[in-house]
Amino acid sequence: MAYTTFSTLSNDAMKEPMFFGNPVNVARYDQQKFEVFEKLIEKQLSFFWRPEEIDVSRDRIDFLNLPDHEQHIFISNLKYQTLLDSIQGRSPNVALLPIVSLPELETWIETWSFSETIHSRSYTHILRNLFTDPNEVFEDIVNNDEIQKRAVDISFYYDELIHAVQFMQLHGFAQTDIKYVNIQGETEALTLRDIKKKLYLCICSTNALEAIRFYVSFACSFAFAERDLLEGNAKIIKLIARDEALHLNSTQQMLNLWADGKDDPEMAEIAIECFAEGKAIFLKAAEQEKEWAQYLFKDGSMIGLNEEILCQYVEYIANQRMQAIGYEAPFKVKSNPIPWINHWLVSDNVQVAPQEAEISSYLVGQINSTVDSEDLSTFEL
């Protein structure tokens, strides 16, 4: 079961399952078992952008003028987004590339994860502009208990899968000489089916991350921009949201292809077997996002968004996302409590018309036009 970077076995990729078949050898895209992944690659490439293209200089003024509790909301939200993309920038590659069997899916995973690294770079771009030294903000991501609680849950399913796959690739499945000790330090009998279950749960958790958790954070970013505040940040988040719609689509595709028996038949069985566990992952993610809303608004709400509305949105988006992969809607909420968010999620008008928003690049020269000698008092030659 060792991984090989180029298998010399002549296999037909059209007959392979998505995962745990033969390793991909020839990177060919003239034919695809699942055309959608090729389409996703093309779309993601066409979406390419760089954070430096967006001018965020006006945001600093807006940020400094925010009351303390709104600064807390904005920065905590940004920290959380940084955490999510730190995980997504590497995990799909590390967890999924060693086990993928289709060339178009392999390249999609790489394209997907690469675009997440652009997102991570854009948070640095935003924070560098807001703070002279953003170090404190970055350091808090690993020290803040509220963020930590989420990080552990999100990375757990990836880590479980990676750990088991690494064991399998080194030792195979005959655990006569070496026992498999799982990530929690317990001995576990590991079969291919067990690893496939870990994969299924990992994709559920990833989908919950991209389809629910991210959207809760987007709601906060866009709520500021709805008040014409921090618009540079919102433009970046808009580009990020456009990418995330593709990413969440890809994990929905995987889950649905499995459940509908269009891929590995064993994965179809696992989808039924792990139905309840998968559901629990989504419900827990929704629960954690509500706790997060409580933390965000602990010192007060902002115009247009408060804990209650954000919690309703968590339930609303969780309903939508769970229905998309065959679960029943678990929450009562029927209509979108923040309908204005949809206009920020449209993919083809990411370029904002000049009459609709302040174009941040026009404002570069007027950041600080009143300078007196006091401002230069700390200046040394």
Place this chain on the structure above:
Amino acid sequence: MPSKLIYNDQQYTLDADKTLLENLESQAVSVEFHCRDGHCGACRSMLVSGDVTYSSFPMAYLKEGEILLCCSKSEKNITIKSL
């Protein structure tokens, strides 16, 4: 006679040049949407009768009988309902 679009048992007129989503919006029906580009799946609906043609590849996963409103058009009478 203009074609008909029936959505959740309500009858609307159908403009074959517009997407189904635009048809509904222009008649003051609010329908869920995000990307309007066929990849997010927010506008998935059930096709009860009729046919659709897609102006761009519908990327979101569609189960039997489901369509995306944002990137589909119809020239003839069509009946759809929300999920």
